Structure formats: C-alpha cells, structure tokens
Amino acid sequence: MIQDLMEDFGFEPERLMLSWVSSAEPDKFVEAVTTMTSRIKALGPVAANIQATETA
Numbered sequence: 001m002i003q004d005l006m007e008d009f010g011f012e013p014e015r016l017m018l019s020w021v022s023s024a025e026p027d028k029f030v031e032a033v034t035t036m037t038s039r040i041k042a043l044g045p046v047a048a049n050i051q052a053t054e055t056a
Contacts, residue, residue, distance in 0.1 A: 012043055 003013035017039070019032040 011046065014039055014043060015046070 003016055006013050006016060017032070017036050019028075021029045021032060
C-alpha cells in the first residue's frame with residue numbers, strides 16, 4: 001500500500017525497503033544497508049525524478 005502511495009506522489013517504490021533485523025544479526029544489517037544504498041545510488045536523486053514526472 002505504501003509503495004502504491006509513493007508511486008502516486010511520483011516516487012519510485014524501489015526507494016522503500018523494509019527489513020527486520022535483530023541486534024544479534026550484524027551481517028544481515030550490513031547486507032540490508034548495502035543493498036539499499038546501491039539501490040538508491042542507481043535510482044539517483046529524488047528531485048530529478050519528480051521534475052521528469054511533472055514535465056511528462
């Protein structure tokens with residue numbers, strides 16, 4: 001539902017990730033942060049994407 005709302009407002013749903021990580025799982029935390037960082041870098045800045053949507 002939240003991803004649908006993000007799309008309605010011009011954000012890519014890939015900008016949201018939910019990961020349940022316990023404090024006893026540092027490797028899982030590192031993996032989640034690394035994955036999300038890579039994903040955000042690939043998507044680029046939010047402002048550029050919103051401007052492209054508004055002009056279309």
